[in-house]
Amino acid sequence: MDHKERRIHNGYVYIRKDSNKNFEYSNLIQEHIVVAEEQIIDRPLKEGEVVHHLDENRSNNSPDNLLVLSGPMHGKLHSWLNKNNIIPKEEYANRLKLGCVRCKVCEKPIDPNLEFCSFSCSKDPVNGCQSAKHKFQHPTKEELQELVLDKPTTKIAEQFGVSDKAIEKLCIKLGVEKPPRGYWAKLRNGEQMLVW
Ligand SMILES: [Zn+2]
């Protein structure tokens, strides 16, 4: 989906379902719905499910700002927030000013510590940032195999400025096997790891 063009209505960001069509009402979808489905739950929203903006900024569609809840849970959350007078922390207040953090190439909403939504965007030679700092080299299968044994996916993702999901997708694409679930937790606890 082309995330570059968007409209804001009532504080919500709208994008086109089909980038070849015009900005007509029937062709629009709320961006936070797309981000939740594509980047958080990896499935379409079910009837009655709601996407909540944690910082109350309806146009901040970075995945870490969104929470998928059932309608009743969402209602409870809001009454609880109201009753307890919850005020976003300073960092969230700053995020509010900053608005949504977007991929530098395709402008898809991303977590604020990332620069790109995916490997393909991070190595985009035309639209991507040209400075050496942002130039991204796709790791080879051997390099990635070494990396996954060396550190958790989140750390590798940080190193390349992409999401965990992008690393996982690349592992599958290159046929790189990741250590089993719980490997890093066990290692932190000083447990002996068996060869797997
Ligand atoms: Zn809400």
Ligand SMILES: [Zn+2]
């Ligand atoms: Zn992108």
